[in-house]
Amino acid sequence: MLLKVPKKSDLSENLVTPKDVYLQRRKLLKTLGFLGTGALLSSPSAQALNWFSDDEKPFKTSPLSFSKASDCTTDETLTPQDKITSHNNFYEFGTAKSDPKENAQSFNVNPWTLSVEGLVEKPLTLDYDDLSKLFTLEERIYRLRCVEAWSMVIPWIGFSLAALIKRAKPLSSAKYVAFETLYDPKQMPGQKSRFVGGGIDYPYVESLRIDEALHPLSMMAVGLYGETLPPQNGAPIRLVVPWKYGFKSIKSIVKIKLTDKQPPTTWNRLASNEYGFYANVNPDVSHPRWSQASERRITSGGLFNQNRIPTLPFNGYEEVSDLYKNMDLRRYF
Ligand SMILES: Nc1nc2c(c(=O)[nH]1)N[C@H]1C(S)=C(S)[C@@H](COP(=O)(O)O)O[C@H]1N2
Numbered sequence: 001m002l003l004k005v006p007k008k009s010d011l012s013e014n015l016v017t018p019k020d021v022y023l024q025r026r027k028l029l030k031t032l033g034f035l036g037t038g039a040l041l042s043s044p045s046a047q048a049l050n051w052f053s054d055d056e057k058p059f060k061t062s063p064l065s066f067s068k069a070s071d072c073t074t075d076e077t078l079t080p081q082d083k084i085t086s087h088n089n090f091y092e093f094g095t096a097k098s099d100p101k102e103n104a105q106s107f108n109v110n111p112w113t114l115s116v117e118g119l120v121e122k123p124l125t126l127d128y129d130d131l132s133k134l135f136t137l138e139e140r141i142y143r144l145r146c147v148e149a150w151s152m153v154i155p156w157i158g159f160s161l162a163a164l165i166k167r168a169k170p171l172s173s174a175k176y177v178a179f180e181t182l183y184d185p186k187q188m189p190g191q192k193s194r195f196v197g198g199g200i201d202y203p204y205v206e207s208l209r210i211d212e213a214l215h216p217l218s219m220m221a222v223g224l225y226g227e228t229l230p231p232q233n234g235a236p237i238r239l240v241v242p243w244k245y246g247f248k249s250i251k252s253i254v255k256i257k258l259t260d261k262q263p264p265t266t267w268n269r270l271a272s273n274e275y276g277f278y279a280n281v282n283p284d285v286s287h288p289r290w291s292q293a294s295e296r297r298i299t300s301g302g303l304f305n306q307n308r309i310p311t312l313p314f315n316g317y318e319e320v321s322d323l324y325k326n327m328d329l330r331r332y333f
């Protein structure tokens with residue numbers, strides 16, 4: 001995302017890249033029956049074709065039981081599942097939008113450990129099954145607004161972050177909540193190579209103020225469209241904070257730590273003049289290199305369907321504005 005390198009920032013994110021062309025080509029070869037048959041694998045060119053086979057064994061998601069949160073429905077058109085799972089930012093698996101889906105299919109999420117620690121009375125360690133069994137799951141349809149000015153409408157499944165934090169009994173000295181993504185360069189090519197990973201220092205870290213974390217809209221998601229999360233969307237568990245730019249919604253979390261000082265956050269550390277700690281969606285505060293006044297809503301339209309809509313303060317979740325009263329949102333962007 002950040003597109004700190006001017007060359008990349010000049011590219012519109014929906015321009016056809018060589019990778020898109022290659023994916024189209026692969027689809028065509030499949031349609032014509034040239035891929036996915038064993039025959040080619042024994043041919044002398046098998047070696048050359050092996051790199052086509054990385055999506056042959058897709059990650060297996062499974063259905064979840066959940067209720068529908070009555071106050072989190074919408075009459076907006078949902079972004080189709082195939083768009084949500086193929087247009088991603090997850091730099092641990094590469095910086096192009098199609099990279100995470102392509103490179104994360106063999107990501108191993110079970111066993112998994114998520115710890116809640118720091119300024120708490122009762123530190124917790126959750127295993128893979130706990131993630132979907134400890135809390136009652138509900139579906140919440142939220143808008144997701146990326147700082148790059150595209151957006152989606154996503155039916156997440158999960159539970160309130162507050163429920164998780166309260167279970168650990170936070171101390172009154174806890175002022176911030178820090179989150180950390182898995183660090184595993186063997187599984188995450190972007191962590192192995194600075195080039196693949198967009199120059200980020202891993203693990204990816206994020207943070208919220210404690211009152212933001214305890215707000216009922218802040219959610220831990222374990223699924224979307226009725227199924228467990230695919231790896232490209234942050235399996236097995238990720239944060240979703242719908243009134244903030246997408247980069248706050250950190251994926252594949254292994255650690256949550258309550259602290260008394262403001263923790264560092266990945267994009268802020270990389271370019272503090274471009275990405276603030278708060279990162280509340282705000283049409284009146286431009287990114288230094290582009291306007292945030294409108295966004296491209298990704299629906300079922302084709303690649304060149306612009307579908308431009310105005311961006312709303314707090315991404316339309318005005319109920320959070322009390323968290324920021326008396327704060328200058330231009331300064332604390
Ligand atoms: N660990 C990690 N979390 C991350 C990112 C990332 O690169 N690494 N990208 C962020 C950004 S910029 C966005 S817009 C959202 C995208 O979530 P999605 O791919 O599920 O739509 O994930 C966020 N969480």
Ligand SMILES: [Mo]
Nearest residue numbers: 146147246247
């Ligand atoms: Mo983003």
